Amino acid sequence: MQRSTMDLWVGLFVIAGIGALLILALKVGNLGTYSEAQSYTLIGNFENVGGLKIRAPVKSAGVVVGRVMDIQLSTKTFDAIVTMKIDNRYQFPKDTFASILTSGLLGAQYVGLAAGGDEGMLKSGDKIMKTNSALVLEDMIGQFLFDKASEDDGEF
């Protein structure tokens, strides 16, 4: 085969491969829509994170505004420290309320942010003061049984 034809085919092959990589990155992946460079970090302490996972979405009013980057246990207070990266376009007031919610009945858990009315905005590295833990089914059942028992005590 001619040298120049071979070069042409190899060139086409390499271009097709790099093109496929670009398609994967931009059209399939989230590189086109969400970049970590333009984001800031928020920290929240939760009593119980339930089934929250790293990379779970952070939503406000149903809109994805960021992702959970890290979940760790604090050895001082023994609650969970959740680190979140929030898109720079979205700023939240200082008294924002963070809670761990479930999408659908059995769906994955995510962090929901409900904005407050404070004038000052949260800055990168700030801690969200008001948090609400995940609902754990066993705790709910335990609470229910406890209430039931105390009701019965009252009757007799």
Place this chain on the structure above:
Amino acid sequence: MPRRIVIGIRGIGHRVIDSIWRLGYASRFFMLTLLKSGTSMRRFSLIIRELYFTGVLTLIIILVSGLFVGMVLGLQGYETLQKYGAETAVGTLVALSLVRELGPVVAGLLFASRAGSAITAEIGLMKVTEQLDAMGMMAVDPIARVVAPRFWAGVISMPLLAAIFSAMGIFGGYLVAVVLIGVDEGLFWSQMQSVVDFRFDIVNGIIKTCFFGVAVTAIAVFEGYDAQPTAEGVSGATTRTVVTSALVILGLDFVLTSFMFRGVG
């Protein structure tokens, strides 16, 4: 009777020592290939020639199988997901399974059986016809002239082929789910984009394919170089290339996956 037992144990020991020696020989050969790659990098036209044989000629089988794997994934995924009313997640299913696992592994297996076997047969036949010895006589190093260009061509073309495979598969899934069945197009892409992460899913998939490319081509060139210089020897070496490559790809895939996706998603 004890003598037979001794012979049996001796046989086991002989095999173990033999296979360990062969592994060591293969590693030394691999290091030698890396050391002498500098010379072949200076003559890049050699690598381009091999890129044509390993990359461009493998393209057809990669394109067609990628398309069909994606179409089947779309069809099967839709069947199951629509029972839960989550048929728009079919894009996510197709994209994640292709980018994380199926793309690298299936493309690697196809690459081993299409390009790896060809490399082994070619180098083996060069050995049978004493071309390698003739090169040595002319003070041309056969490892720098024959082995290293094939090795680097394989290492370069494997990630590209796997990327083409995954992109083709996602296109196949799109064809079945959106064009044929009628899943909403916007939701198909947006659900996919919200779940597939560039760093965790796509980059990890590319890292996998790089490992597979090195493993498959290293096995292929070694088996070719080490083949018995007979017709039987070359056919045996070609078979060993495909079998060993397939096993190594599947084993490596498990190890890499357990490192990459631990504690994620």
